[in-house]
Amino acid sequence: MKSTSEITILGEHILPGQKRTLNLDIARLHTQTKIEIPVIVERGRGDGPILLLNAGIHGNELNGVEIVRELLARKYTSPQNGMVISIPTLNVFGFLNQKREFPDGKDLNRSFPGSKSGSLASIFASTMMNEIVPHIDYCVDFHTGGARRFNSSQIRISRDNPELLALANVFNSRFIVYANQREKSFRLAATSIGKKVLLFEGGKSLDFNHRITRRGVNGTLRLMHHLGMRDFSEEISEMKSEPSIVIDQSIWLRAKYGGLFRFFQKDGDWVKKGDLVGIISDPYGKFEYKIKIPQSGYIIGLNHAPVVYKGDAILHLGFKAT
Structure with a gap:
């Protein structure tokens, strides 16, 4: 003081x-x-x-x-x-x-x-x-x-x-x-x-x-x-x-493939294990890779880039403190 x-x-x-x-x-x-x-x-x-x-x-x-x-x-x-x-x-x-x-x-x-x-x-x-x-x-x-x-x-x-x-x-x-x-x-x-x-x-x-x-x-x-x-x-x-929701731990989900990234959730959402949150595809319509949540948590960060490379961080998933 x-x-x-x-x-x-x-x-x-x-x-x-x-x-x-x-x-x-x-x-x-x-x-x-x-x-x-x-x-x-x-x-x-x-x-x-x-x-x-x-x-x-x-x-x-x-x-x-x-x-x-x-x-x-x-x-x-x-x-x-x-x-x-x-x-x-x-x-x-x-x-x-x-x-x-x-x-x-x-x-x-x-x-x-x-x-x-x-x-x-x-x-x-x-x-x-x-x-x-x-x-x-x-x-x-x-x-x-x-x-x-x-x-x-x-x-x-x-x-x-x-x-x-x-x-x-x-x-x-x-x-x-x-x-x-x-x-x-x-x-x-x-x-x-x-x-x-x-x-x-x-x-x-x-x-x-x-x-x-x-x-x-x-x-x-x-x-x-x-x-x-x-x-x-x-x-x-x-x-x-x-x-406020207290986040005790968090992980980044990373792209397993490079390509065009489209996400279906918004930041702050609660998502459950197995939920589909986005898709990575090639520009030519030959493949689509579905991104699913590995365990339930909150989306505290989200990559807005429309194009990602393999290994890029695409989603930050936080887990509530117990």
């Missing part, structure tokens, strides 16, 4: 009741063009936690950017207590090019905690860990599925962490998925220094989905309300919600 004393972020003093747009500036393009990452800081007049809303760590994951944009545009990020730090396009380099990676070809989310003497992505990660993350208490890190893979709205957390599970239930995405932390990821680096991170997954790359955006916005309002940052009772009363 932060006090009403002065807080300094990126060299700027943030006083109670202030809103500032700061710039995270660590590098230039090869043309010497300066690229600045906007960091919007909004501080309430009362004491409270500091929440980071972080999106675009992969430059082509636009649905997370849209969630944070909508929160900012509707002025939901202006707290009564505590402070909200919003970074809609963390990997602004990738965002400009509509690519996942940093300009040096590195995955920013595999570069944490970074190094001041490392690659460009590593330098950026180090700056983030030293200039922004030490100030925060909580973070929602917004992601989408990679490539053409569409994820149902889900909060990913580590197993055996009751506090994170409680926060994930407050957020109320469609699913809560127990997921191991990836080496050198932002989530691992932040949680290793005591920060509480909810990783939101929803939608797919280079795409907006209204349902996913609504889930992300509503979940953030619930979280801020729960943390005592702002009273969203009226907004929450209008939200339709059911308890």
Whole structure:
């Protein structure tokens, strides 16, 4: 819980009741063009936690950017207590090019905690860990599925962490998925220094989905309300919600043949063992391979690509915790 004393972020003093747009500036393009990452800081007049809303760590994951944009545009990020730090396009380099990676070809989310003497992505990660993350208490890190893979709205957390599970239930995405932390990821680096991170997954790359955006916005309002940052009772009363489904384990079904892929189910569906969920066929009408579910579960991710190769992940099947 932060006090009403002065807080300094990126060299700027943030006083109670202030809103500032700061710039995270660590590098230039090869043309010497300066690229600045906007960091919007909004501080309430009362004491409270500091929440980071972080999106675009992969430059082509636009649905997370849209969630944070909508929160900012509707002025939901202006707290009564505590402070909200919003970074809609963390990997602004990738965002400009509509690519996942940093300009040096590195995955920013595999570069944490970074190094001041490392690659460009590593330098950026180090700056983030030293200039922004030490100030925060909580973070929602917004992601989408990679490539053409569409994820149902889900909060990913580590197993055996009751506090994170409680926060994930407050957020109320469609699913809560127990997921191991990836080496050198932002989530691992932040949680290793005591920060509480909810990783939101929803939608797919280079795409907006209204349902996913609504889930992300509503979940953030619930979280801020729960943390005592702002009273969203009226907004929450209008939200339709059911308890999140906790996914204990999951598997990916992979294509046994390459060809044209047509699926008959939608993400989030409960499917039973033996159900037909899709067909892979050749372009000439000579064969059709039926894809059946090996065991009952929920579709938490689905490949939307119309053409797949042998071995491609085509369906993410999750199993409910007992």
